[in-house]
Amino acid sequence: MPTDDVERLTALYDAHAASVWRYVVHLTGDRAGADDIVQETMLRAWRSPRILEQDPASTRAWMITVARHLVVDEARSARRRHEHPVADPPERVSADDTDALFDTILIQEALATLTEDHRAAIVKAYYGGLSTAQTAAELDIPEGTVKSRLHYGLRALRLALQERGVTR
Structure with a gap:
């Protein structure tokens, strides 16, 4: 990546990462998960060069939208819907004879x-x-x-x- 892009991406991160992180924490309540969402949002911004060229207000709106979509996708994912193991299995119900x-x-x-x-x-x-x-x-x-x-x-x-x- 050229140094110009690195500087713009660093500036983008410095300008918007904190507000995107707060937004994601507000949505999910998960601080560790918010870090992952911010990282993925920054990665998508880096892959979309036009985002680096937009004005800061449009860029923040785009990043918030991307972060919201990532949160929704995570909530709908199969990994999230799977049952979580428990220490003791529930009692089996037997038929009343x-x-x-x-x-x-x-x-x-x-x-x-x-x-x-x-x-x-x-x-x-x-x-x-x-x-x-x-x-x-x-x-x-x-x-x-x-x-x-x-x-x-x-x-x-x-x-x-x-x-x-x-x-x-």
Whole structure:
């Protein structure tokens, strides 16, 4: 850089750096960050030779505008939006299983009111996930009997649940 430009840039810094720094500190409250913004503003002024040739009032307005844009860009940057690590991670929220527990208790009580044959067919088919043929083989009864026990067992289970206030 020619000595003429160095002198103009030094004069520019001496004339405007303090006011730009105060403006940035006023915007952000961050003194260390303000130093970085002023440095970047001066660098941009140095890269724009026309700024060195303007009158001081226009130059200060340009520098304040550049500094404000740099502050806004920093606030919007991905680095600023990232979460900051903390010493202890927050507690994990677990789902409330209270309703499921009450449903399980209610169904167990209703199943207990069924006959052993109906209860065995329902538990094997619905809770065991077995097909009608598999349930018949497990219980050593014909498939038609399994279907009949499932039909009448489910009807009795529905009534037992209704007696306990279940309407769904």
